[in-house]
Amino acid sequence: MTLTISWFLILAAALFSIGVAGVLIRRNALVMFMSIELMLNSVNLTFVAVSRELGLIEGQVAALFVMVVAAAEVTIGLAIIVAVFRRKASANVDELAELRG
Amino acid sequence: MTDLLWILIALPLTGAFINIVFGKRIGEPLAGWLGFVLVGSAWAIAVVPTLGLLTGSGTPETIYLFSWIPVVGADAAILWDPLSALLTMIVTGVGALIHLYSIGYMHGDERFARFFGYLNLFIASMLILVLASNYAVMFIGWELVGLSSYLLISFWFKKPSAAAAGKKAFIVNRIGDWGFLVALMIIFASFGTFDFGVIFTTAPVVLTTGAATAITLLLFLGATGKSAQIPLYIWLPDAMEGPTPVSALIHAATMVTAGVFMMARSAVLFELAPISGVTIAVIGGATALLAAVIAVTQMDIKKVLAYSTISQLGYMVMGVGVGAYSAGVFHLSTHAFFKALLFLGAGSVIHGMADEQDMRKMGGLRKAMPVTFVTMTVGWLAISGIFPFSGFWSKDEILAATFQRGGPWLILWAVGILAALLTAFYMTRLYVLTFLGKPRWAEGTEPHESPWTMTLPLAVLAVAAVIFGVFNTPARLAFEHFLEPSFALISHAEPLDLPLAAVLALFALVVAIGGIAWSWFRYNRDELPVEEGGFWQRGLNGFAVDDLYGRVIVEPGKKVCEWFADSVDPKGIDGVSHGIAQGVRTAGDGLKTLQSGQVRSYAGGIAIGAVVLILAVLALGGGF
Numbered sequence: 001m002t003l004t005i006s007w008f009l010i011l012a013a014a015l016f017s018i019g020v021a022g023v024l025i026r027r028n029a030l031v032m033f034m035s036i037e038l039m040l041n042s043v044n045l046t047f048v049a050v051s052r053e054l055g056l057i058e059g060q061v062a063a064l065f066v067m068v069v070a071a072a073e074v075t076i077g078l079a080i081i082v083a084v085f086r087r088k089a090s091a092n093v094d095e096l097a098e099l100r101g
Numbered sequence: 102m103t104d105l106l107w108i109l110i111a112l113p114l115t116g117a118f119i120n121i122v123f124g125k126r127i128g129e130p131l132a133g134w135l136g137f138v139l140v141g142s143a144w145a146i147a148v149v150p151t152l153g154l155l156t157g158s159g160t161p162e163t164i165y166l167f168s169w170i171p172v173v174g175a176d177a178a179i180l181w182d183p184l185s186a187l188l189t190m191i192v193t194g195v196g197a198l199i200h201l202y203s204i205g206y207m208h209g210d211e212r213f214a215r216f217f218g219y220l221n222l223f224i225a226s227m228l229i230l231v232l233a234s235n236y237a238v239m240f241i242g243w244e245l246v247g248l249s250s251y252l253l254i255s256f257w258f259k260k261p262s263a264a265a266a267g268k269k270a271f272i273v274n275r276i277g278d279w280g281f282l283v284a285l286m287i288i289f290a291s292f293g294t295f296d297f298g299v300i301f302t303t304a305p306v307v308l309t310t311g312a313a314t315a316i317t318l319l320l321f322l323g324a325t326g327k328s329a330q331i332p333l334y335i336w337l338p339d340a341m342e343g344p345t346p347v348s349a350l351i352h353a354a355t356m357v358t359a360g361v362f363m364m365a366r367s368a369v370l371f372e373l374a375p376i377s378g379v380t381i382a383v384i385g386g387a388t389a390l391l392a393a394v395i396a397v398t399q400m401d402i403k404k405v406l407a408y409s410t411i412s413q414l415g416y417m418v419m420g421v422g423v424g425a426y427s428a429g430v431f432h433l434s435t436h437a438f439f440k441a442l443l444f445l446g447a448g449s450v451i452h453g454m455a456d457e458q459d460m461r462k463m464g465g466l467r468k469a470m471p472v473t474f475v476t477m478t479v480g481w482l483a484i485s486g487i488f489p490f491s492g493f494w495s496k497d498e499i500l501a502a503t504f505q506r507g508g509p510w511l512i513l514w515a516v517g518i519l520a521a522l523l524t525a526f527y528m529t530r531l532y533v534l535t536f537l538g539k540p541r542w543a544e545g546t547e548p549h550e551s552p553w554t555m556t557l558p559l560a561v562l563a564v565a566a567v568i569f570g571v572f573n574t575p576a577r578l579a580f581e582h583f584l585e586p587s588f589a590l591i592s593h594a595e596p597l598d599l600p601l602a603a604v605l606a607l608f609a610l611v612v613a614i615g616g617i618a619w620s621w622f623r624y625n626r627d628e629l630p631v632e633e634g635g636f637w638q639r640g641l642n643g644f645a646v647d648d649l650y651g652r653v654i655v656e657p658g659k660k661v662c663e664w665f666a667d668s669v670d671p672k673g674i675d676g677v678s679h680g681i682a683q684g685v686r687t688a689g690d691g692l693k694t695l696q697s698g699q700v701r702s703y704a705g706g707i708a709i710g711a712v713v714l715i716l717a718v719l720a721l722g723g724g725f
Contacts, residue, residue: 023704032700097698 008049015042029081029091033074040070103150103159106179107166109189110228112143116221124214132214133204136221140200143224144193151186154583161586163234163298174294175237184430184587188231188362191437192355196224198558202445203346205554206452216256220350223249227355231362235295236285239366243281243359246327247274250356254343266342273336277326281363284319287312301369301590313373320367321381328360330418331388334411335647341403345448348403352410353441358433361417365587368426372591382422382503386516389415391644393523397530398632398640401458402447405531408643409484410440412520416499419517423510425502426588427581431573432499434580435491438569439483442562446477449551449559450535457543460531461629465540469548474536476559481532483566485525486613488606491570493613496521497606498573501597504605518612525616533624 015038022035044063051059085091116139120132127135153159161182169177179185200220207216226249230242248271255267285295291307292300308316324330329337337357341348351357364371364381371377389412396408413436420429451458453470467474483490486497500521503514542548550556573580597605623630639645 020708024701024708027701029700032704093700096700100696100698 005049005053008045012042012045012049015039015045027092027094029084029093029096032093033077033081037070037074040066103153103162103181104164105146106150106164106181106232109143109147109193110225110232112139112146113221113225113228115139117218117225120214120218120221124218127214129208129213130204132217133200133207136217137197137200137204139221140193140224141197143228144190144197147186147189147193150181151190154181154183154186154586170237173237173289174296174299175235176296177238178234179232180234180297181232182587183584184362184365185231187430187434187584188358189228191358191434192224192227192231195353195437195441195562196220196227196350196355198561199346199350199441199445202349202448202555202558203344205552206346206448207344208552212256216253216344219249219252219256220346223253223350223355227359230359234297236288236297236300237295239363240281240285243323243327243363244278246356246359247271247278250274250340250351253347253351254340256343256347260342263342266336266339270336270340273333274326277323277333277360280319280322280326282323284316284323287316287319291316297366304369304373308370308373310374313370314376317367317371317374317377318380320364320370321377321384324360324364324418325384326360327363328357328414328418329388329411330360330414331384331391334388334392335643335650337411338404338407338643341401341407345403345444345451348407349441349444349448352407353437353444357410357414358437361414361421361429361433364418364421365426365430368421368588369590371421372424378422378424380422382419382510382513385415385418385420385422386513386520387415388412389419389520390516390523393520393527395640395643396527397523398637399527400460400641402450402460402463402531402535403444403458405460405527406440406443406447409443409524409527410436412524413440413484415520416496416517419513420499420502423499423503423506423513424591425499426591427584428495428498428502430584431580432495435483435495435566435569438562439480439490439492439566442476442480442559442566443484445555445559445562446473446480449473449555450477450548452551452555453548454542455546457546460534462541462543462546463535464538464542465536466548467536470536470550472550472556472559476556476563477532477536479563479566481528483570485528485617486521486609487617488610489567489570491566491568493606493610494570494573497602497609500609501602501605505597518609521609522612522616525613526620529617529620530624533621534629537625539627 019035019037019039019042022038023032026032026035044066047059047063047066051057051063081091084096088095113136116136120127120136124132150159154161161180164179164181166177166179169175200217203216203220207213210216223246226242226245228242230239230246233239233242251267251271253267254270255264258264258267288300289295291312292303294300304313322333325333337352340351343351371381392408392411392415396405396412399405399408413432417429417432417436420426420432449470450463450466450473453466453473454463457463479490483492486493496517500514500517503510503517572583642648
């Protein structure tokens with residue numbers, strides 16, 4: 001049994017679905033955040049797999065970009081979560097609805 | 102030499118700029134001298150090229166200045182031909198004298214410099230108008246003349262009547278301007294250009310009689326505004342609210358000549374439309390007669406002259422209507438001199454009488470104001486048409502041209518003769534009531550002669566009013582030959598036989614003398630005739646034409662405007678904008694519930710949206 005690209009894509013799809021489910025279901029902001037990271041990395045996996053399959057370098061470049069952006073996002077996102085937690089002593093997103101219209 | 106002609110326009114324009122912007126710092130009397138010198142130098146610069154045209158050493162030409170709107174044939178260029186040269190000389194010459202006069206007349210006015218700025222602007226606008234080589238530039242000059250007249254008529258705007266008069270002049274002229282503008286649109290639609298040269302050479306081929314009639318009638322509507330003809334003459338008597346030099350400038354040298362000039366310039370088009378010619382001649386004759394009748398009844402010395410101006414303009418328009426363009430322009434020129442003289446003389450009288458304008462309170466000013474008296478005598482004889490003063494020659498020319506057409510035109514000729522009789526009558530009335538007889542001054546009035554800055558222009562204009570007529574006697578049509586290049590494209594009527602011309606002239610002279618004698622014996626006595634009630638009262642009101650316009654046009658117009666202000670604006674216009682605002686607010690109220698603040702509901706929205714999009718792409722088969 002050879003390791004074809006389908007394996008990687010199936011794994012990526014599974015990871016992505018788990019991530020989506022996490023974002024939709026969990027209430028803890030930190031966990032939602034981790035779920036988003038999971039989605040990002042599943043996409044990275046897709047990029048790299050397809051890149052290797054097609055022999056193109058662009059996919060890997062895109063993956064690097066995603067990592068950089070994700071790192072920046074984590075920095076800011078975590079800072080916000082920490083700030084909110086200090087204020088509310090909670091990271092439950094359902095309790096954060098100040099911006100309701 | 103002629104390529105420097107743009108300086109003509111630049112000089113008064115510079116004066117206007119300096120006097121309006123820095124006038125306060127320049128102050129009296131320097132601002133006045135600056136304005137006078139600039140306009141005077143414009144005149145001096147124009148003399149040599151004009152002499153060139155006169156002696157034949159120069160030829161008519163178009164001097165290209167710069168490209169303005171090339172696609173419509175509207176370049177900034179100067180058309181230098183006898184007609185524009187003549188008008189330039191009149192505008193700058195008479196204008197300069199009026200500037201000089203104003204230095205004395207406006208002495209002590211708190212907005213002295215501003216006044217000269219406006220005067221300069223007026224001269225500049227008029228020069229743009231007469232020197233234009235296409236209708237677009239001419240229209241700019243035309244509108245600028247309207248603007249400057251508004252500024253000058255309502256110069257003493259603290260007087261409500263002066264402010265109203267300025268507004269009236271402007272608005273009434275706008276009606277005429279509308280006609281001019283529509284005429285220009287038809288011209289452009291027909292020719293595809295505004296350029297005089299192209300239009301006048303190709304007009305007989307391009308225009309049908311119908312189009313030519315439409316264009317010329319609309320142009321004439323424009324002229325009835327500027328040149329104060331029925332039905333738009335009503336602004337001119339009111340314009341007497343302005344300072345007297347302004348009256349002289351507007352009613353002698355500049356504004357009112359614009360309409361006649363424009364029609365003379367467009368002579369080729371008018372030649373193509375016989376119906377317009379008849380209309381114009383009839384309106385001109387009617388205006389001449391009506392204004393003369395009203396002038397007979399007026400008591401205010403300036404009002405007499407105002408209606409007299411309308412009447413004389415009627416003659417010029419009649420001349421244009423019968424196709425005697427050079428005769429019309431000739432009367433325009435002589436009228437510019439003697440009417441400027443009369444207005445400035447009247448101003449001198451008003452000045453000396455401490456702002457008294459009612460002729461019933463004058464009388465016997467002969468001794469007190471000798472220079473004004475002598476020069477006014479010249480003006481009086483000139484406008485009455487007494488041999489050999491200029492008015493005799495020019496008025497006769499128009500009447501002769503009308504007579505020559507024969508048939509029903511003889512009625513018009515008779516109207517002209519009647520108006521001439523009345524002209525002699527009311528001018529003698531003015532003259533006698535003002536200068537002769539016993540003083541009827543109000544208590545404490547001590548009439549005095551005006552300073553030399555005011556009397557010198559009077560003297561110069563008086564000389565011009567005497568001699569200018571001999572340039573165009575029936576025996577020696579020097580003036581007509583001078584103007585010939587400007588009217589080269591239209592056919593000329595054969596000049597009248599000399600004996601017949603002499604008989605007609607003699608008849609007109611007898612009529613004028615009759616009018617003078619009638620008036621002389623009526624007014625030159627100690628007991629003035631009672632002129633109240635009936636005809637006199639109605640005449641004094643200008644036969645209620647203003648009231649009629651008020652009832653028929655102004656009041657309904659106001660009603661319509663009020664209806665718009667009270668109904669259409671608050672309910673219609675405001676309703677629409679308020680309705681839109683209300684709709685947006687309601688929609689916002691409804692939609693804001695979507696923004697729950699719940700992060701997970703947003704995330705759900707994004708997920709569902711993504712799924713829908715992907716399904717849609719798959720369903721449509723796009724790219725896969």
